[in-house]
Amino acid sequence: MTAFAAGEPCLLYDAKGRTYLIRLEAGSEFQYHRGVVQHDDIIGRDQGCFVAASMGSKLVAVRPRLADYTIKMPRGAAVVYPKDTAAIVMWADICPGATVLEAGTGSGALTLALLRAVGGSGRVVSVERRADHGEVAIQRIEGFLGHIPDNLELRIGDVEDNFEDVAPDRVVLDMPEPWHSVRPAVRHLRPGGIFCSYLPTVPQVQELRRELAASGSFIEETTFEVLHREWTVEGRSVRPSHRMQGHTGFITVARRFTRPGSENGSE
Numbered sequence: 620m621t622a623f624a625a626g627e628p629c630l631l632y633d634a635k636g637r638t639y640l641i642r643l644e645a646g647s648e649f650q651y652h653r654g655v656v657q658h659d660d661i662i663g664r665d666q667g668c669f670v671a672a673s674m675g676s677k678l679v680a681v682r683p684r685l686a687d688y689t690i691k692m693p694r695g696a697a698v699v700y701p702k703d704t705a706a707i708v709m710w711a712d713i714c715p716g717a718t719v720l721e722a723g724t725g726s727g728a729l730t731l732a733l734l735r736a737v738g739g740s741g742r743v744v745s746v747e748r749r750a751d752h753g754e755v756a757i758q759r760i761e762g763f764l765g766h767i768p769d770n771l772e773l774r775i776g777d778v779e780d781n782f783e784d785v786a787p788d789r790v791v792l793d794m795p796e797p798w799h800s801v802r803p804a805v806r807h808l809r810p811g812g813i814f815c816s817y818l819p820t821v822p823q824v825q826e827l828r829r830e831l832a833a834s835g836s837f838i839e840e841t842t843f844e845v846l847h848r849e850w851t852v853e854g855r856s857v858r859p860s861h862r863m864q865g866h867t868g869f870i871t872v873a874r875r876f877t878r879p880g881s882e883n884g885s886e
């Protein structure tokens with residue numbers, strides 16, 4: 620990996636394990652309760668280096684993982700948390716070369732993970748209904764990658780209107796009413812393709828599952844949640860941490876099949 624350059628994000632760890640996400644800019648400084656750190660003391664150095672703050676404290680500078688960036692980035696819409704992103708990427712089988720239709724783009728956190736998983740040979744088309752959220756997403760994606768990659772297309776509109784020309788291998792929806800996308804998916808999600816939705820409440824899941832079942836076009840429908848419990852490991856105190864994220868969302872995954880007599884994929 621190359622040395623830190625101006626313009627890229629950097630994560631600073633203090634002696635107590637607290638973290639600070641900054642964007643490196645020549646001539647800028649980062650201020651915190653233990654003093655001031657000059658960005659120029661980081662730019663040009665390799666990640667993992669120690670940097671000194673003006674009051675004598677030391678911090679470690681590293682590139683943020685995508686999970687760090689997701690949790691720490693300023694956001695417009697609520698983001699998908701890393702524990703759920705990991706499960707979505709695995710169970711929606713987001714693989715190199717796949718064409719993914721995503722909505723809503725929101726803050727772009729899930730988009731970044733989808734891009735990583737499809738790789739350079741894949742494509743992500745991410746649709747967002749709200750132009751202001753779309754703007755935030757552009758800033759956050761550029762903030763992590765430095766640019767909008769060629770294999771990402773950001774569209775403003777309703778995802779339901781974007782199935783036909785994309786003809787996706789995977790549909791990944793983090794939005795309140797994904798059931799409106801079931802019929803378009805029956806028509807335009809490639810046979811064998813996967814429909815994945817992330818929803819916060821049980822009634823939403825019920826509505827989606829009803830619509831998926833009624834379409835008669837999906838198999839392997841499953842809904843689950845991911846519980847992630849951190850442990851404290853300090854000397855002899857080795858136990859689950861006192862705090863835990865109680866609830867984020869339910870992940871529903873279903874796989875499209877072609878009904879006999881409709882091998883061309885149409886309803």
Ligand SMILES: C[S@@+](CC[C@H](N)C(=O)[O-])C[C@H]1O[C@@H](n2cnc3c(N)ncnc32)[C@H](O)[C@@H]1O
Pocket residue numbers: 696697698699722723724725726727728729730746747748749752776777778779793794795796
């Ligand atoms: C919870 S946010 C998505 C967050 C995003 N997954 C992330 O990780 O940053 C939900 C977004 O869906 C958008 N949305 C709602 N319905 C939509 C639709 N039918 N088509 C496109 N976007 C939609 C909302 O405007 C909102 O920005």
